[in-house]
Amino acid sequence: MFRKIIILDGYTDEPSGLGVPPYINTYPRLIAGVFRLFDKTIDIRYWTIDDARSALSRFIDDSKSSDLVVIIAGCEVPGKYVGGKPITLREIEYFAYVLRDISKVLVGPIARFGYSYGGGSIAVSLKKLRGFFTEIVSGDPELYFYSLLTSGWEKAEPNRLRDNYDLADKAFRNGAFIVTQHPNYGWNLIVEIETFRGCPRYIRGGCSFCIEPRFGKPIVRSQRGIIEEIEVLYRLGIRHIRLGKQPDILVYGSREIGYEEFPKPNPVELEKLFFGIRNVAPGLRTIHIDNVNPGTIARNPEESVKAIKIIIKYHTPGDVAALGIESFDEKVVEANNLKVYPDEALDAIRLINRYGSIRGWNGLPHLLPGINLLHGLPGESRETYIVNYRYLKQILDENLLIRRLNIRRISVLENTPLWSKKNI
Numbered sequence: 526m527f528r529k530i531i532i533l534d535g536y537t538d539e540p541s542g543l544g545v546p547p548y549i550n551t552y553p554r555l556i557a558g559v560f561r562l563f564d565k566t567i568d569i570r571y572w573t574i575d576d577a578r579s580a581l582s583r584f585i586d587d588s589k590s591s592d593l594v595v596i597i598a599g600c601e602v603p604g605k606y607v608g609g610k611p612i613t614l615r616e617i618e619y620f621a622y623v624l625r626d627i628s629k630v631l632v633g634p635i636a637r638f639g640y641s642y643g644g645g646s647i648a649v650s651l652k653k654l655r656g657f658f659t660e661i662v663s664g665d666p667e668l669y670f671y672s673l674l675t676s677g678w679e680k681a682e683p684n685r686l687r688d689n690y691d692l693a694d695k696a697f698r699n700g701a702f703i704v705t706q707h708p709n710y711g712w713n714l715i716v717e718i719e720t721f722r723g724c725p726r727y728i729r730g731g732c733s734f735c736i737e738p739r740f741g742k743p744i745v746r747s748q749r750g751i752i753e754e755i756e757v758l759y760r761l762g763i764r765h766i767r768l769g770k771q772p773d774i775l776v777y778g779s780r781e782i783g784y785e786e787f788p789k790p791n792p793v794e795l796e797k798l799f800f801g802i803r804n805v806a807p808g809l810r811t812i813h814i815d816n817v818n819p820g821t822i823a824r825n826p827e828e829s830v831k832a833i834k835i836i837i838k839y840h841t842p843g844d845v846a847a848l849g850i851e852s853f854d855e856k857v858v859e860a861n862n863l864k865v866y867p868d869e870a871l872d873a874i875r876l877i878n879r880y881g882s883i884r885g886w887n888g889l890p891h892l893l894p895g896i897n898l899l900h901g902l903p904g905e906s907r908e909t910y911i912v913n914y915r916y917l918k919q920i921l922d923e924n925l926l927i928r929r930l931n932i933r934r935i936s937v938l939e940n941t942p943l944w945s946k947k948n949i
């Protein structure tokens with residue numbers, strides 16, 4: 526059915542999960558893996574959008590001689606990137622038109638949450654793109670392509686979301702080879718690793734702007750699945766990974782996920798994960814994390830300290846615990862069901878500093894908070910900026926270290942509570 530497929534990576538950025546160079550996200554690995562799982566002889570070629578732009582006619586020729594082009598897209602977190610320029614809506618339309626005689630599938634966050642022009646904008650719904658593509662897949666790509674390969678175009682299920690990682694784990698192992706086709710491979714490529722999906726706060730709706738609770742009850746990947754994938758990646762030469770695809774690494778393995786809005790960290794399960802990774806990939810030069818929910822630290826300080834100590838024991842220094850504080854203004858916190866009040870956020874910053882600011886073998890502090898603030902949220906006023914400034918000043922006055930500060934404008938995405946208020 527398929528002899529050759531092209532994966533065009535237009536880059537992705539979600540609250541959990543980054544796929545702009547030097548990072549490679551999960552989508553290309555899952556897609557390549559499910560095809561390889563089915564047929565080892567399929568020729569699978571990976572292009573980044575930057576490479577396709579700079580060798581356009583070669584990319585078009587390569588695509589025209591294929592049986593299927595899969596376009597991955599969706600930068601739903603507002604930001605600008607040094608490592609690459611995400612695909613634009615016009616480029617998606619252009620490729621869809623130029624490759625009109627080839628089967629094309631659009632996947633990634635764009636299919637689920639619309640195309641975001643960046644901070645300060647309302648995402649564009651994809652209704653107008655439907656005619657250009659054979660299918661737009663808002664579900665998980667491995668499930669869709671597996672059903673396509675086994676049941677054909679008519680019966681393939683574009684909207685199905687996984688309820689476990691059985692197929693994804695196999696696809697991750699089989700699709701790991703695709704990293705060797707990435708332009709940053711052998712240099713500074715960082716492979717984004719998924720540990721769980723869905724925000725535990727979904728039981729109270731989650732933050733007004735966020736897409737993560739829309740996945741429903743979180744599902745957690747087993748240590749075995751994660752470690753086996755990293756072992757394959759390590760054998761392929763990967764030396765930089767980030768455990769970044771989850772909303773809060775501290776609660777990985779917590780038995781309270783799905784029951785409590787702010788589950789208690791489970792340090793034993795977290796240690797099994799990190800220990801296992803170190804065991805199969807002892808020469809990793811980067812093991813970093815991403816998101817940490819400051820609300821977890823505020824409500825479970827004792828268990829959080831244990832979890833932070835485990836991360837520091839096994840990771841590499843220079844790590845960032847990205848804290849989505851979003852606003853220090855209590856009115857904004859309440860209007861948007863945010864996860865943490867300002868004084869709690871400050872406590873979380875202090876606690877991470879207490880254990881993480883010690884310098885490691887490479888001279889960098891082990892683990893520092895990264896602060897994310899959003900502006901444009903409902904409830905915001907002039908006062909919000911004064912309050913935010915005061916809290917940032919206090920961080921400075923207390924000599925607390927932070928790794929970075931992101932101040933972004935809100936993007937209003939489909940399927941979020943903010944989307945329903947976009948015309949108000």
Ligand code: SF4
Nearest residue numbers: 724731732735737772
């Ligand atoms: S805590 Fe808020 S921002 Fe973080 S993943 Fe959950 S809903 Fe999203």
